[in-house]
Amino acid sequence: MSAQRNLSGHRPVGYAIWLIVASVVGWWAAFQLTLDKLEVLAHPKAALGCDISAFVQCGANLESWQGSVFGFPNPLIGLTGWMAPLVVGVAILAGARFPRWFWALFGLGITGAFVFIAWLIGQSFFALHTLCPWCGLTYIVVIPTFLATIQQLFANGTFPISRSAQETARKLGVWVPLASILAFAVVVVLAQSAGVDLVGEVVRLVRG
Template sequence: MSDTHPSPATAGPLDPIDDQVPTRAPGGREFGWVALITGLLGLWASASLAIDYINRLVFGQDYVAACDINPMIGCGLFLDSDAASAFAIPNVVVGVAAFPVVITLAMLLLSRVELPRWIWRGAVVGGLFGIGFVTWLQYQALFVLSGLCPYCLVIWAVMIPLFVHIVARAGEAGALGFSAGVARQLVRNRWIIVVLWYLVVAAAILLVLGEALLAVM
């Protein structure tokens, strides 16, 4: 087999041989920093929620979570809801387990390790699960529970740039079968996509909860 690596953005997405060829997205180091920062923040928020969840189990309804600010902004409302255990296990377990994987990926990228395409694809699958889960939690917060959890907001905030960068850099590494032009546009506009996504979420919060939030401030 030739030692020459295939062109990242044009390699066949399902080629089993190409799956094993180490590739490095040109902006992998920058993505490494994004993954490290978002991973650390996500782990901190998840661990903080886990501590509050355990204390809630131990001390019951008398326990007041550190992030309980008012009836609409706090963790207690969410910890006591059915949405707190979407997969028959506490959601906090998912975050505590997942964000260390993100941090590990970040350290590999910052160390300039070339990753095979199957790892990039795995990162995309994990990112899709994460952003899908966050979107479902956003729906629960806005339309079912009518409140906001500060630690959850941190997780929302880190998952958006993390997911966008995962897709952009995986496409740049040739792991998703995108054309060179599509991959280039994704990378070039990644922060614009992140900002627009933030604006959509902020607008949804203001439209759905704006008046109620002002009333309790």
């Protein structure tokens, strides 16, 4: 049985559209961070457009060791990594059918991205005490993408579960947005526990 066509030929169009949207948003955030990194390299004391306040800024993140974990700027990972969900999303809409091993590898990659982002959130709040705007935008799309992908892996037969369990997993897709909101709430709680008034900062920025 194909992992893509299951449960009477169900094709996850909504999931595919989300992958495309998330990829475009995530790639744009990575691109902006790359431009900021180049600006810092060319002009070390330059004031970046994303440096809004002592807390909301990306300069500290880009210049820290956490901003280049693998020996090169983290944004370069996003510039290349977001291409995979984009291609998968477009392929699903075009009617492509992927084998189980493909979905397993794709899920592994998305999980790796989620773990990396979770680590960066902790480092940003508890070590750097900052929130990078473009990083925050990345968090907003990575978290739902991870949750939706895990749901899809259960629904499309990647995990060896019964047809009835697959049907249940497919129906759980409508709960991914709520689960994402709850995950964002956890991020806010982490910020508060780190001594960062995330909600208050956002309100101040909105008020100008």
